[in-house]
Amino acid sequence: MTPGRPHPEPVRTADNHGFWDAADDGRLAVQRCAGCRAWYHPPRPMCPACGSLDLRWTDVPGTGVVYSYTLLHHPQHPAFDYPVIAVVVELDEGVRLVSNLIGVAAAEVRIGLPVELRFAPTVAGGQVPVFTVAGAAQR
Amino acid sequence: MSAGIGGRAAIVGLGQTELSKAAGRSETQLAAEAIRAALADAGLAPADVDGLVSYTIDPVEETELARAIGFRELAWSSRVPYGGGGSQGVLLHAAAATASGAATTVVAYRACKSRSGNRFGRAQVGTQAGTSHAGTTASQWCTPYGLLTPASWMSLNATRYLHTFGLTNADFGRAVVQLRQYAATNPDAHFAGRPITLADHQASRWIAEPSIRLFDCCQETDGAVALVITDRPRAASFAAPVGIAAASGAAVGGEEVATNHYRPDLAVMDSAVALGRRLFGSTGIARADIDVAMIYDAFTPVLFMQLEGLGFCGPGEAAGFVADGHLGPTGSLPTNPNGGLIGEGYIHGLNLTSEAVRQLRGVAANQIGRPQRVLVSAGRTGVVLERW
Ligand SMILES: [Zn+2]
Numbered sequence: 001m002t003p004g005r006p007h008p009e010p011v012r013t014a015d016n017h018g019f020w021d022a023a024d025d026g027r028l029a030v031q032r033c034a035g036c037r038a039w040y041h042p043p044r045p046m047c048p049a050c051g052s053l054d055l056r057w058t059d060v061p062g063t064g065v066v067y068s069y070t071l072l073h074h075p076q077h078p079a080f081d082y083p084v085i086a087v088v089v090e091l092d093e094g095v096r097l098v099s100n101l102i103g104v105a106a107a108e109v110r111i112g113l114p115v116e117l118r119f120a121p122t123v124a125g126g127q128v129p130v131f132t133v134a135g136a137a138q139r
Numbered sequence: 140m141s142a143g144i145g146g147r148a149a150i151v152g153l154g155q156t157e158l159s160k161a162a163g164r165s166e167t168q169l170a171a172e173a174i175r176a177a178l179a180d181a182g183l184a185p186a187d188v189d190g191l192v193s194y195t196i197d198p199v200e201e202t203e204l205a206r207a208i209g210f211r212e213l214a215w216s217s218r219v220p221y222g223g224g225g226s227q228g229v230l231l232h233a234a235a236a237t238a239s240g241a242a243t244t245v246v247a248y249r250a251c252k253s254r255s256g257n258r259f260g261r262a263q264v265g266t267q268a269g270t271s272h273a274g275t276t277a278s279q280w281c282t283p284y285g286l287l288t289p290a291s292w293m294s295l296n297a298t299r300y301l302h303t304f305g306l307t308n309a310d311f312g313r314a315v316v317q318l319r320q321y322a323a324t325n326p327d328a329h330f331a332g333r334p335i336t337l338a339d340h341q342a343s344r345w346i347a348e349p350s351i352r353l354f355d356c357c358q359e360t361d362g363a364v365a366l367v368i369t370d371r372p373r374a375a376s377f378a379a380p381v382g383i384a385a386a387s388g389a390a391v392g393g394e395e396v397a398t399n400h401y402r403p404d405l406a407v408m409d410s411a412v413a414l415g416r417r418l419f420g421s422t423g424i425a426r427a428d429i430d431v432a433m434i435y436d437a438f439t440p441v442l443f444m445q446l447e448g449l450g451f452c453g454p455g456e457a458a459g460f461v462a463d464g465h466l467g468p469t470g471s472l473p474t475n476p477n478g479g480l481i482g483e484g485y486i487h488g489l490n491l492t493s494e495a496v497r498q499l500r501g502v503a504a505n506q507i508g509r510p511q512r513v514l515v516s517a518g519r520t521g522v523v524l525e526r527w
Binding site: 007008009010011013016041042067068069070071072073074075076077079080083084086087088095096097098099100106111122128130 | 260261262263264278279280281282283284285286287288291294295296297298299302344345346347348349350353400401405
């Protein structure tokens with residue numbers, strides 16, 4: 001599979017920008033509560049377990065497994081190559097991310113596949129976290 | 140009791156425009172036409188209406204409607220979140236308003252041009268974070284990765300569902316064959332006169348492999364539905380009331396409009412489990428009391444997950460339940476006899492409520508005997524309607 005074209009720019013909000021800012025910087029950052037140590041994604045302004053407002057962007061290695069996937073065929077948007085391989089990755093920390101799997105043939109995608117972190121460019125010159133099969137050569 | 144509003148309100152009027160792919164008029168006009176028809180059905184005048192409720196994402200403004208229809212004095216209005224999953228919440232809100240006395244006569248409506256206007260199934264990346272009324276974070280977390288439509292969001296859950304229970308898309312197909320069989324004999328349905336076989340279903344193109352094919356998707360539709368709701372004592376004087384026996388919402392945790400990719404087990408629809416508990420737990424209504432079910436089938440997997448979540452069969456058993464014919468006209472749970480959202484059309488779930496009213500009045504195109512109770516489930520809101 002050839003490297004895809006640049007991804008649409010993520011929409012930044014006051015509550016989510018730490019995730020995308022870290023990605024631009026080549027890091028995967030997930031919220032962790034300083035009060036009770038719980039991990040959260042998608043991000044939120046308050047810990048639902050302990051009520052703490054001290055949720056810290058914490059770098060993680062980005063290793064995990066494919067929890068689910070889908071090969072998107074239709075409808076098609078000019079910003080993407082089809083089929084789009086979309087995945088729900090369960091990180092080792094226990095949180096899930098929606099992302100893309102790259103460097104793998106669509107027919108090889110399956111639930112349980114170990115994955116590791118990569119980054120892919122956005123149209124505005126930033127980056128978004130994506131994943132590839134664990135142990136695959138760096139592209 | 141958790142669904143305590145049950146038995147205290149009734150639907151006394153139903154109006155629905157034609158279902159089409161190009162209405163050729165505004166959503167406001169569609170809503171006005173459906174509301175006029177519902178008021179005529181109830182034998183009421185616009186000035187009798189003092190309450191109004193719709194979905195948060197409905198484009199029709201209350202003020203525009205009042206101008207067009209001639210509402211004189213609205214004492215109460217409300218909107219319900221969660222998109223189509225919240226569709227039956229308009230009945231819960233209306234029942235609560237009329238039973239409490241906040242309003243006496245409430246109109247619930249939904250108008251869409253989801254084919255000729257803002258298509259749900261179109262791939263678009265321009266969604267703004269500020270669309271908080273859509274109640275979804277999909278634009279934040281899905282759009283950058285090419286997940287641009289409700290089908291794409293749902294397919295992530297559906298693949299996990301198939302994997303968990305060792306099923307394939309053909310299992311979904313058997314339900315679609317039944318829905319299209321119902322639609323074939325419903326003159327209002329988009330697929331009237333066009334039944335399909337399982338082979339036809341399996342030959343329809345992939346939308347999202349391996350879970351959702353084209354024929355698993357509901358119809359993008361233009362049209363509007365309106366219902367008139369009043370309190371139970373007042374309802375007795377109307378020509379064709381239908382009782383609201385139970386009504387509840389069940390928005391669990393971080394549920395979004397189309398789905399939630401973060402709940403503990405994506406193969407289980409938590410909100411449907413909670414909804415089943417609320418509708419059947421302490422209301423005195425048993426699952427076996429349901430004669431006809433109207434179940435929100437935006438995509439076939441959503442139907443399967445509700446059959447299981449609501450408790451009509453166990454986890455992973457919906458495929459067998461469907462294959463054994465339980466959804467058919469002589470099955471234990473005749474389901475979506477109008478053809479559902481997949482076969483009839485998609486007024487964002489409110490046309491399922493229309494069919495429930497028609498079944499209880501005995502005037503449906505595919506009338507299922509003489510039902511006493513009809514369930515309408517949208518996954519995270521639902522009602523049980525009963526014969527008057
Ligand atoms: Zn905490």
